[in-house]
Amino acid sequence: MELGIGIGWRPEIAAEVESLSGIDWVEAVAENLCADHLPDSLVRLRERGVTVVPHGVALGLGGADRPDPDRLAGLAARAELLGAPLVTEHIAFVRAGGPLTASPRLEAGHLLPVPRTWDALDVLCENVRIAQDSLPVPLALENIAALITWTGEELTEGQFLAELVERTGVRLLIDVANLHTNHVNLGQDPAKALDELPVEAIAYVHVAGGVEKNGVWHDTHAHPVSEPVLEVLAELRSRVDPPGVLLERDDAFPPGAELAGELDAIRATLRKAADAGPDRAAPRKAVPSADRGPLSSPAPGPASDGSAGTGARTTAPAPVPAGTRDRTAVAQTALLSALVAGTPAPEGFDHRRLRVQSRALAAKRADVVAKVAPELPEILGDGYRAAFLAYAGSRPMSGGYRRDALDFAEHVLIAGGPADPVARRRLTYWWQDRSGARPPRRTTRLVRAARAVLVGK
Numbered sequence: 076m077e078l079g080i081g082i083g084w085r086p087e088i089a090a091e092v093e094s095l096s097g098i099d100w101v102e103a104v105a106e107n108l109c110a111d112h113l114p115d116s117l118v119r120l121r122e123r124g125v126t127v128v129p130h131g132v133a134l135g136l137g138g139a140d141r142p143d144p145d146r147l148a149g150l151a152a153r154a155e156l157l158g159a160p161l162v163t164e165h166i167a168f169v170r171a172g173g174p175l176t177a178s179p180r181l182e183a184g185h186l187l188p189v190p191r192t193w194d195a196l197d198v199l200c201e202n203v204r205i206a207q208d209s210l211p212v213p214l215a216l217e218n219i220a221a222l223i224t225w226t227g228e229e230l231t232e233g234q235f236l237a238e239l240v241e242r243t244g245v246r247l248l249i250d251v252a253n254l255h256t257n258h259v260n261l262g263q264d265p266a267k268a269l270d271e272l273p274v275e276a277i278a279y280v281h282v283a284g285g286v287e288k289n290g291v292w293h294d295t296h297a298h299p300v301s302e303p304v305l306e307v308l309a310e311l312r313s314r315v316d317p318p319g320v321l322l323e324r325d326d327a328f329p330p331g332a333e334l335a336g337e338l339d340a341i342r343a344t345l346r347k348a349a350d351a352g353p354d355r356a357a358p359r360k361a362v363p364s365a366d367r368g369p370l371s372s373p374a375p376g377p378a379s380d381g382s383a384g385t386g387a388r389t390t391a392p393a394p395v396p397a398g399t400r401d402r403t404a405v406a407q408t409a410l411l412s413a414l415v416a417g418t419p420a421p422e423g424f425d426h427r428r429l430r431v432q433s434r435a436l437a438a439k440r441a442d443v444v445a446k447v448a449p450e451l452p453e454i455l456g457d458g459y460r461a462a463f464l465a466y467a468g469s470r471p472m473s474g475g476y477r478r479d480a481l482d483f484a485e486h487v488l489i490a491g492g493p494a495d496p497v498a499r500r501r502l503t504y505w506w507q508d509r510s511g512a513r514p515p516r517r518t519t520r521l522v523r524a525a526r527a528v529l530v531g532k
Contacts, residue, residue, distance in 0.1 A: 172411070
């Protein structure tokens with residue numbers, strides 16, 4: 076399906092998106108939409124014939140666990156509500172721990188890279204197949220940006236994506252900003268990745284901005300698109316004419332005129348690359364057979380005309396070998412625990428990069444909690460960020476961001492804060508209004524803290 080030129084729809088820029096000319100489609104974060112009701116802005120866009128694609132961020136298809144049925148059902152419901160031609164997600168893990176490791180569940184609150192190994196590929200392919208069978212439309216998966224890399228990887232990014240497509244028939248969402256990020260941070264060549272991946276499987280392309288600090292590229296989605304990212308887009312366009320290209324912006328939103336300027340730069344880059352010569356798709360380098368994991372035999376898949384299910388699968392993924400999920404779970408839990416719980420770094424990881432990633436995760440938690448619970452920075456004032464970062468340094472996120480906000484408020488109250496009696500009273504009432512039932516021991520501690528606050532009025 077030809078999508079054209081699009082932009083990421085966000086509530087903060089809904090009016091600007093509606094006023095932009097030449098927008099063929101938009102992408103909305105699936106988890107930010109109700110399953111049975113659309114924002115008025117998206118309703119108006121759909122009435123104008125603008126396609127809306129739901130973009131998921133919470134499935135964690137690269138994780139050791141099988142996909143959560145409720146999350147899959149939610150993504151399917153949003154696809155049907157939007158009349159979307161496809162849905163998208165990420166090649167990443169976002170949580171670890173739990174029954175497979177007999178350890179507490181940990182949430183990253185962020186997309187983390189999966190190791191490019193045969194074990195991880197086996198797990199990912201089975202998870203993708205489960206997701207495909209649960210969704211009413213085709214699925215496309217996005218490559219992610221990374222600050223860290225796993226040791227002992229057995230495939231390049233292009234080979235990993237090619238194997239994924241070969242085994243599952245899944246489409247690809249290629250983020251050229253993420254290819255640039257991995258070039259700066261990990262030394263990975265974007266051109267080589269583009270040469271090796273199956274460009275014919277691309278559903279659409281993301282373009283986004285970031286910033287370099289101390290030699291590390293941060294994929295912020297809060298800065299203008301840089302020239303090196305546009306150069307990677309041109310490299311991709313020299314190989315294939317992508318069905319769609321979309322500008323992403325998630326924070327520090329500029330005026331509509333600046334968004335229009337970035338879209339114009341994307342259009343100009345695509346035109347220039349197209350005019351430079353015919354599309355060239357370089358032959359992909361095969362993975363040496365001696366190094367390959369066991370590929371399953373070909374099997375017929377659903378129809379590839381997009382009329383049902385997820386499209387054709389060229390091979391049927393074999394069941395994940397015994398022990399593979401367990402090994403994946405142990406490795407991912409060890410890494411995530413080091414990032415969010417301060418446990419020792421797994422062997423082979425760059426300790427400096429892990430510290431950078433850990434600080435980035437904590438900062439993102441602080442930013443998102445401030446958005447989902449704006450009363451907290453209002454009540455705590457200038458002390459909010461320092462207090463939250465201190466809290467995040469020793470208390471991993473075990474649920475979503477709303478749960479994180481409640482746990483943070485509870486932590487502050489139990490610790491006797493905030494110092495101002497009026498702020499303590501406001502924070503207590505805020506927590507009581509939203510907390511619901513809690514485990515008895517923790518509730519008792521909080522009630523005591525709350526009573527101390529009220530007595531001190």
